[in-house]
Amino acid sequence: MTPRISDVSERGIKASAEATSYFAAVIKLNERLWSPEDPEGNIVMSIAENRLTVDLIKDKLQSNLSFPDSVFFYDNTAGSAKMKSAMIGLLQHTFMKGLKLNPDNVTVSSGCGAVISNLIYCVTQPGEGIAIPAPYYPAFDFDLTCKNDAVPVAVHLSASDQPYDQQLQAASDEYLQTSGKRLVALLVTNPDNPTGTVYSEQHLLQMLKWCVQNKVHMISDEIYANSIFKPDCQFTSMAVLASGAEEHGLNPEDVKSYVHVIFGLSKDWCASGLRVGCLWTLNARIQAALQNVNAFYGVSGIAQHMIADMLEDLSFVDKYLKENKRRLGSAYDTLAGALIKAGIKFTPAAGSVFCWVDLRSALSQPTWKAERQLWEEGFVQRCGFIITPGQASHASEPGFFRICYAIVDHETILQLVQRLVGFITKSDAERQQVPLWIKKACMQKAKQEIEADPTQPAKPAFE
Amino acid sequence: MTPRISDVSERGIKASAEATSYFAAVIKLNERLWSPEDPEGNIVMSIAENRLTVDLIKDKLQSNLSFPDSVFFYDNTAGSAKMKSAMIGLLQHTFMKGLKLNPDNVTVSSGCGAVISNLIYCVTQPGEGIAIPAPYYPAFDFDLTCKNDAVPVAVHLSASDQPYDQQLQAASDEYLQTSGKRLVALLVTNPDNPTGTVYSEQHLLQMLKWCVQNKVHMISDEIYANSIFKPDCQFTSMAVLASGAEEHGLNPEDVKSYVHVIFGLSKDWCASGLRVGCLWTLNARIQAALQNVNAFYGVSGIAQHMIADMLEDLSFVDKYLKENKRRLGSAYDTLAGALIKAGIKFTPAAGSVFCWVDLRSALSQPTWKAERQLWEEGFVQRCGFIITPGQASHASEPGFFRICYAIVDHETILQLVQRLVGFITKSDAERQQVPLWIKKACMQKAKQEIEADPTQPAKPAFE
Known part of the structure; x- marks a missing residue:
């Protein structure tokens, strides 16, 4: 019997390649997160996760065993x-x-x-x-x-x-x-x-x-x-x-x-x-x-x-859901208020953990390439934040982004909008002058590391 | 567009049919299990499960939250x-x-x-x-x-x-x-x-x-x-x-x-x-x-x-594994002792939760049909017990059965061997005279119920 050419099947190889397009950036930016004490830290708001009421569910689950x-x-x-x-x-x-x-x-x-x-x-x-x-x-x-x-x-x-x-x-x-x-x-x-x-x-x-x-x-x-x-x-x-x-x-x-x-x-x-x-x-x-x-x-x-x-x-269910909605709504209001103040358009949300913002006017051209460029060279590399690019969501046209606001506190939300507005209100020429926050080489290294060592810790399943 | 013929795909239909050959019998017999207080109850010893040390693991997991x-x-x-x-x-x-x-x-x-x-x-x-x-x-x-x-x-x-x-x-x-x-x-x-x-x-x-x-x-x-x-x-x-x-x-x-x-x-x-x-x-x-x-x-x-x-x-690990092996060995010894006493051959085991018994001499003929007959009409229907038929394990020849002894107590093990020996030492003619324990119609009904209502409770994943 002639040996197999590869030790992994075609479908196995295909499965290895199916992560989202922005995973390497999430891993890299997660290494050093923003806080008032670390103003140069990064902001990751691309993950569809709610972390606002972990105290309530933790207390409840720990109360009875x-x-x-x-x-x-x-x-x-x-x-x-x-x-x-x-x-x-x-x-x-x-x-x-x-x-x-x-x-x-x-x-x-x-x-x-x-x-x-x-x-x-x-x-x-x-x-x-x-x-x-x-x-x-x-x-x-x-x-x-x-x-x-x-x-x-x-x-x-x-x-x-x-x-x-x-x-x-x-x-x-x-x-x-x-x-x-x-x-x-x-x-x-x-x-x-x-x-x-x-x-x-x-x-x-x-x-x-x-x-x-x-x-x-x-x-x-x-x-x-x-x-x-x-x-x-x-x-x-x-x-x-x-x-x-x-x-x-x-x-x-x-x-x-x-x-x-x-x-x-x-x-x-x-x-x-x-x-x-x-x-x-x-x-x-x-x-x-x-x-x-x-x-x-x-x-x-x-x-x-x-x-x-x-x-x-069910009395806990009522109490929990009410408080969770209150916190979600409050986080959303903080984000929406800051976006309105900055003149950034977005789709008004009724629920979930997302805000879909319209940054078409911030693109150098109305193309997917320009969206990727704004996201990668602008947001990730020069501003140290990550939100979800619309292309990953199969948006109808370039320039939309998803902000996940329920994984961070209100201060981080405001910090994100500040960085976002500070960057997109600049001209193309001015943007080029903004120093690199995350070096390109550093991002490439992160990507290579993930490819070489797929057991990277803390990979989120869904982003 | 012409509608699809079926609401389930071919692969979905295939997946529905892939349970083991003896599942219906397990469900049926599980309805009324043997105990000293219910001598007419059934004995299910076909599931690859260890239940002997649940007290130890439960105590440990409950101790810290x-x-x-x-x-x-x-x-x-x-x-x-x-x-x-x-x-x-x-x-x-x-x-x-x-x-x-x-x-x-x-x-x-x-x-x-x-x-x-x-x-x-x-x-x-x-x-x-x-x-x-x-x-x-x-x-x-x-x-x-x-x-x-x-x-x-x-x-x-x-x-x-x-x-x-x-x-x-x-x-x-x-x-x-x-x-x-x-x-x-x-x-x-x-x-x-x-x-x-x-x-x-x-x-x-x-x-x-x-x-x-x-x-x-x-x-x-x-x-x-x-x-x-x-x-x-x-x-x-x-x-x-x-x-x-x-x-x-x-x-x-x-x-x-x-x-x-x-x-x-x-x-x-x-x-x-x-x-x-x-x-x-x-x-x-x-x-x-x-x-x-x-x-x-x-x-x-x-x-x-x-x-x-x-x-x-690790000190719990040591203590637990030692006691678990002691209980497994003790259950195995009870089964092996009873089998030896009855003159039933089996493969000597060193570990796991199984005993592989050789009942070839109890078959009316050396065929898979005779094995299925002994198992279904004999063990299940006339004796009210279930062990795993060798055919399900792709045995090399008919007449071998797997006994899972770690899901029951010692009394049940002895009861199983008693029923088994009582039946196989009879002649073919005598076996036909043994009254039905579980009616054939009852088994067919169980099978139909499972097919009609696939949400049957307590289906074991692995048997």
Whole structure:
């Protein structure tokens, strides 16, 4: 037998290369973070994480520790009965109020990335498309392709254009024509990442109808559903909308088969490190597949038990969510206030942990190259801060950036805006004169180090 | 667009069907378990689980609860620095004593099934073969095929035949000839599942040499390495053997690329519910791929922290492992003693949680059909007990069964042997007269229920 050429398979090599475009910068800048005591430190605000209420969840989880023997034994691969019930209890108490839900329809996995990956595995064959309203969460590209080879298809829906169903149909036709494959699912994040906006019920219904009528899976990622801080915001869960779908002339069996909701603890519960994501679906065939597949994605029994204990305490849930929304809203207001004062335009957010800012006027040219240049040579290298470039989110045009404001304190938010404004108000020539904060060579070295030593500590899973 | 024919993809449907052949019986018999108070209860001894020392691990984990904030945030996708260090500490303190190990070479995942699945993903393309000395762990078939489409190739190595390298070469040649694809890895479980035996250093070296010289991945599953209860047993970790490979004329770079060790907490630590499995490899390209892929398979930060705290206490480790081995050995002795007394042959075990019994003489004919009949109509339906049929482990011939003795107490072990002996010492005609314990219709109903309602509670992941 002639030996193999490589010790890693083609798909293994492909998996190694699928990190986001701005990972090296995050690692480098994280080495020395800004504080009032270290004014030359860096600012990292590109990670979709909420750290504002860690004190509350930590206190609660530490307050009670007593395990039954069963947490140490094999259990239901789709999640423990206690955990699934607690999750259903949370949904019925919050954004799926009024629904009668069955814990058996929940699958609990090690994070929402795993949930999406597994669901996509079950509903696609390689090459089939997943429509995603863009701009969208940068890591969806990895979630959909790794081990799946599904194809993310960015769809730039326009609220002022035709109804969404017609726009989706056009996207579907185009994908079929160009690839010879189908769009088999629509993946919507509501509240939205990266804009922080919430879909109107009218638009959600247009999407739901189009999906069910065309037997396209309607996947609603509601991971930020309990992070809506705008008081008068009307949020509609896809599960709630689907429960009344018959009134809209949809076949109830098709609704059962094609509507799926994703939710979890990472964002609303300030707990990306807990690695808990869930799928709610009434599709028994998908449940059957996940019952097997999820054996590889189980959450530790002790973690399930402690988290379920916490969620069962609904008075804590109320208290926690109220305070979390207050802190999120307060951080957002600080950022929004500073941006308004500086004359920087942004999309008004109702929830989530993002602010989508419009820096088109700061580009030297309206090109992706100019966006990358402003981001890399300007923000990262001359200003020592990192926010998410819009290209990573498949923005419709260059010049938009995502600011993640829930991983830092208010002082850091203000420091970011100060650095940002200080730089973009300069002329191109003046910008060139700003001394390098992070040396280019240093960045290249960071990139090389990561490539050479992929076991670099503290790599964030999702950015 | 014409709608899809099915709401689940082909690969999704395939995943639904991949449970083990004896799952329905496990679920059914678990409904009413034997105890001295319920002499008509069933006995389930087909699950590869250790429940003997849950009191010790529970007490230890409950004794200390204080989290740093960092456990709630995104962390290294390959495992926290603390967890990886604790794992390395455990290895260096136990079965890899004498080695200087680097925590960066460890990846921590949600169970060893996930570890194997991901490693196989990185080293195979669909259709490529993985040689596994048989009989082997029934769930390897699922681990290797689900999301991977690698092909498990049972190899019946004979200690009295040619050296192992020659037998492996013959298997490799045959696979290439029949499938047109390569055998790209050898997956060895040591101590072995289902026999409980430990490989000799000579045989391990033959396998290591053949693998490295042929650029075939040598994957050593050492999940039972701290469960060896036979006092004079010589266990050699593949990592230890590989560290001296240069003396045996092997290229050190190839050894780095092709040797991988799997270990975890499920068996040695009485903790299948904790979902913690690890890979140790020096292959930087595989590490790089896993750094990304493992984002879907992370262990909850709170679980990692608590478990690492426990493993860092080496005096507890010593005390725990000693007591665990004592209890495992004692349970094994009870089973072995009863089998010897009854004249039932079995493979003498040195470790693990299994006993491989030879019931060939109890078969009506030397066929797989007769084995299935004895198991289903005899053991399950007329005797109300379940042990693992050898066919599920790819035994070389019909009539062998695996008994998992570490999930029950000594009384249950004796009750099992009593029922077993009572049945197999009967003639075929007499066996037909034994009244049905579990009605056939009842079993069929259980199977149908599982198929109709795949969210059945308490499905074990690995059996």
